[in-house]
Amino acid sequence: MKLTVIGSGDAFGSGGRLQSCYHVSTDGGEFLIDCGATTIMGFNRASRSPDRVGTIFISHLHGDHFAGLVWWLLHALHVTRRSAPLAIVGPEGIKERYTAAAEALFPGTTARSPGFELSWHEFAPQTPLEVNGITATPHTVSHPSGAPSYGIRFEADGKIIGFSGDTEWVDELINIADRADLYITECYAFDAQVPYHMNWQQLSQKLDGVGARRIMLTHMNDAMLAKAGSIEHPRVLIAKDGMEVEI
Numbered sequence: 001m002k003l004t005v006i007g008s009g010d011a012f013g014s015g016g017r018l019q020s021c022y023h024v025s026t027d028g029g030e031f032l033i034d035c036g037a038t039t040i041m042g043f044n045r046a047s048r049s050p051d052r053v054g055t056i057f058i059s060h061l062h063g064d065h066f067a068g069l070v071w072w073l074l075h076a077l078h079v080t081r082r083s084a085p086l087a088i089v090g091p092e093g094i095k096e097r098y099t100a101a102a103e104a105l106f107p108g109t110t111a112r113s114p115g116f117e118l119s120w121h122e123f124a125p126q127t128p129l130e131v132n133g134i135t136a137t138p139h140t141v142s143h144p145s146g147a148p149s150y151g152i153r154f155e156a157d158g159k160i161i162g163f164s165g166d167t168e169w170v171d172e173l174i175n176i177a178d179r180a181d182l183y184i185t186e187c188y189a190f191d192a193q194v195p196y197h198m199n200w201q202q203l204s205q206k207l208d209g210v211g212a213r214r215i216m217l218t219h220m221n222d223a224m225l226a227k228a229g230s231i232e233h234p235r236v237l238i239a240k241d242g243m244e245v246e247i
């Protein structure tokens with residue numbers, strides 16, 4: 001299994017980074033974790049084909065995590081003329097929030113048939129959901145987004161990836177990261193207290209209880225990015241757009 005960071009930025013593109021998106025290649029196919037507004041841009045930068053991705057998982061309904069679906073589906077319709085099926089999985093109400101966003105930005109587009117099999121799947125809290133051979137278990141986190149916000153634990157190819165989504169510290173994160181081969185966690189700030197987000201000072205004190213083999217810090221603001229290079233911890237990686245991790 002291989003993970004490629006398409007976007008490791010926050011909502012504002014701090015450090016010139018693209019918004020949240022991680023590409024995972026498994027024996028059974030390719031999937032995305034989050035689809036921030038800049039996702040198609042990231043695929044073009046990497047000369048990667050969006051049509052090979054069979055499943056997109058969305059952690060929560062903030063634009064830097066799901067708005068890329070608007071351009072993803074337009075691109076499939078007009079540019080690649082996609083024929084492969086696509087499953088989109090996310091919090092309750094995801095299809096309605098996508099439709100509202102797409103109609104605000106490109107009116108009339110959601111009435112058109114995508115021309116391929118498109119299915120929408122909603123998470124239920126703490127309930128494993130298997131889609132295209134990937135088991136995803138959403139865990140409720142603390143981050144208001146107009147719908148439930150989740151951290152997600154993925155299992156495929158006998159490997160485990162944990163993802164915090166956006167959240168302040170909640171003990172549920174320990175379950176998401178437990179025995180994970182890679183745990184991707186937001187670390188928005190260095191030491192500032194930002195509501196509903198984490199900072200490194202706080203997270204570093206929790207790491208002994210985080211039972212993942214490797215821990216990737218992501219979704220960093222300018223202050224965190226400025227200090228990320230000085231963090232030395234045997235299990236910690238600092239995410240960067242384009243980074244590839246063998247899992």
Ligand SMILES: [Zn+2]
Nearest residue numbers: 010011064166
């Ligand atoms: Zn975010």
Ligand SMILES: [Zn+2]
Nearest residue numbers: 060062143166
């Ligand atoms: Zn958010």
